[in-house]
Amino acid sequence: MGKKDKNKKKGKGAEKTAMKTDKKLAAKQKKMLKKLEEIDIAEVIGRLEEEEARIKTVSEEICASAPTPRSNFTLVAHPEKEELILFGGEFYNGQRVSVYNDLFFYNVNKNEWKQIRSPSGPTPRSGHQMVAVAANGGQLWLFGGEHASPSQLQFYHYKDLWMMSLKTRSWEKISTSNGPSARSGHRMVVSKKKLFIFGGFYDNNQSYNYFNDVHIFSLESYTWLQVYIEGAIIPPPRSGCCMASAPNGSILVWGGYSKEKIKKDIDRGITHTDMYFLKPNKSAQNSTKYKWITTKTNGYKPLPLSSVSCTSAPNAMVYSFGGVMDVDENEEDLHGQFGNDLLALDLNSLTCHLIDNFKKKKSQNKHPKMSADETLAEAVNTISTTSTDGIFTVKVAGTGGSASTLPEMPSFFSNYKPDSLPSPRMNAGLCVCRGILYVYGGLFEEDNKQYTFNDLYALNLHKPEEWKVIIPNNMNVHDWIDSESSDSDDGDDCEDSGEETKSESEMETELFFFFCKYLEARTLFLNIFFNLINRQTLLCENLA
Incomplete structure (x- = not known):
């Protein structure tokens, strides 16, 4: 009984602490809103x-x-x-x-x-x-x-x-x-x-x-x-997953994204790669009893992406496009690597294949030989261990639940020039109308900037050889205003901690100063090294 009461008190203490934290956050937010006149x-x-x-x-x-x-x-x-x-x-x-x-x-x-x-x-x-x-x-x-x-x-x-x-x-x-x-x-x-x-x-x-x-x-x-869910299998919580209805009344769910708190002020992002069927209990007519079962696809293995666009089509086919993968860039920053894979999934056989037999137009674009998605695939095959920047970590969760992060991958969109293929993106609009697949809009991020699209593409699913560009992707119209919010937030934090913020120009000056010092030290080291070699050579000659 004593232990039980003690644990109960601990629980109440944690609850009070959480309430105080929420009140502090609410007060800080209220102050910010007043400042912004929102x-x-x-x-x-x-x-x-x-x-x-x-x-x-x-x-x-x-x-x-x-x-x-x-x-x-x-x-x-x-x-x-x-x-x-x-x-x-x-x-x-x-x-x-x-x-x-x-x-x-x-x-x-x-x-x-x-x-x-x-x-x-x-x-x-x-x-x-x-x-x-x-x-x-x-x-x-x-x-x-x-x-x-x-x-x-x-x-x-x-x-x-x-x-x-x-x-x-x-x-x-x-x-x-x-x-x-x-x-x-x-x-x-x-x-x-x-x-x-x-x-x-x-x-x-x-x-x-x-x-x-x-x-x-x-x-x-x-x-x-x-709704009554039977059995012990339940998919972990998530958002942004893919979902499709099969002809037999089952519902297929796969992928998605979620966060979980692992320590104070530290969240872990999880990209889900598991797949489930929600199957109805057909023993009773008009029953609302369902059961989750795990399943997996045959054929092509999709990359661990979230915010993938998905749509159903006749003949029990499902198509998915694009998505993003969070990458731990240098143990201090996270950035997203975006894909533009188009996948087709047969709900009857659960066979997945990559549609990549497009007739690509000749381009003067000096890309590396691999596409963005091929680079993503290579990164998946060279998985490293999970790391954290103290605020946020990334985990790729499959059916086994193992954690991993992906190494840095080069940017392809900075060199992108419009051609017949939709560029990499997430959260695009995707639908099928009379045998034609349409892709509209979506979002791409690079170098702390967001590019939001309103381009439109069409692909004949009966002969998926070439995308038709209805509205081209014009990168010149993407206006971006550098946000001042992060600077103001950092300023508030520095006021609380008594630290002083430095401008970008000051930081660049310091970096240049340190770089010059590095060159001086390097030159001095090389001079000493070669002097030692010369002395050793002279000593050997004298001994000879």
């Missing part, structure tokens, strides 16, 4: 809802150009027409984040974009999920997502469910109980007249939580169903 995120959402309510009629406008660059949006194919539908997303220019709730329809045959404005629709968000179904003339179903404040100090996570009638172009908020908690980065697919939602995360900049729960919404009764 209003509370909940008030922002309220104002946005009022703006949506002021729209009274549905309107359509033909766009002069494609939607603005963005990532973490949704792109789906119209269930009955040769159209693509794009909603939401975000854009970061180095200082401020812009979040969108604009809705676009792209007519494939006319090469025409239309923006649709409807009364009382979803407020701006990114990291949400949207699917299209053919019921009642076509419907869009949208769930969750997040809204980041311009400074990225505040985040609002949604747990709302929306339906748009493609016939009337009107939104309806579906209010029903027992739904998922607020989240973004989750995945949602439709199967057998049901919506399946898995995973995601919640992060308010003070604490975070990753999910591995399953939620099912009936498209017939418009209710959230009670």
Whole structure:
């Protein structure tokens, strides 16, 4: 009993410490928001809802150009027409984040974009999920997502469910109980007249939580169903995974990303490479009992990437594109290595293969012989041990759960010149419409800069030999504003610790000074070395 009470007191002490830490973080954030003159995120959402309510009629406008660059949006194919539908997303220019709730329809045959404005629709968000179904003339179903404040100090996570009638172009908020908690980065697919939602995360900049729960919404009764998971196997929590529905009613989940706290102020990022089937219990009709089982693919082995784009196609095929791998650069920094692999997965045989038989256009681009993805593959084959910079570590977790980091790999995008292949990226839009695979937008990072795209590519899946460039990737239009937030944050930290910050010019001067001293020392050493050799030679000659 004594030990039990003692442990109980320890638990309460830890809880109080956590509460104090949260209060300190909240106070610091409040101070920063006041300095930036940024209003509370909940008030922002309220104002946005009022703006949506002021729209009274549905309107359509033909766009002069494609939607603005963005990532973490949704792109789906119209269930009955040769159209693509794009909603939401975000854009970061180095200082401020812009979040969108604009809705676009792209007519494939006319090469025409239309923006649709409807009364009382979803407020701006990114990291949400949207699917299209053919019921009642076509419907869009949208769930969750997040809204980041311009400074990225505040985040609002949604747990709302929306339906748009493609016939009337009107939104309806579906209010029903027992739904998922607020989240973004989750995945949602439709199967057998049901919506399946898995995973995601919640992060308010003070604490975070990753999910591995399953939620099912009936498209017939418009209710959230009670889900029973049988067995001991459950996928670890994650966000940004790939998810697809098989013809037999099973749901396939693989990959993704999560974080876990290993020490105070130290998080570990985990890139998941495992794969699971969520199989229904077919012993009882209309049962909501399911069981997770582990599985693996045959054929090509995908690289350990996260934020991979994924879409389903007819004939039980799933296609994935791009993604990012965190790399420990020099035990002080992490940077992402991006891919542009296009993979095809047969859900019946679970056979994966790489689509790489493209007819590449001749380019004057002086690249190294290996592609970015080949370099990634080589890095995977030369795995080193896990290391940490004291703040964040990276772990690649497969079915065995072993940890690893990847060595530094050269940059390819700095030399990239537009050709017929989509460049490496993550969180792009990917969908299949009438046998054509489309890739739109996404994000690339290099040298602490983000490049957000609005290019568009098409690939005939019946003859996947060459990408068609509909909207080229113009690197000259990517404006980036160097962020001052990191400098101000560092300044605040230095005030707390009594240390003094140094400008970049001062640091460069110091580095140049040390480099000159190094050259002097090196010259002195060589002079001494050669003098010793000369003396030794003279001594030998005299002895002879």
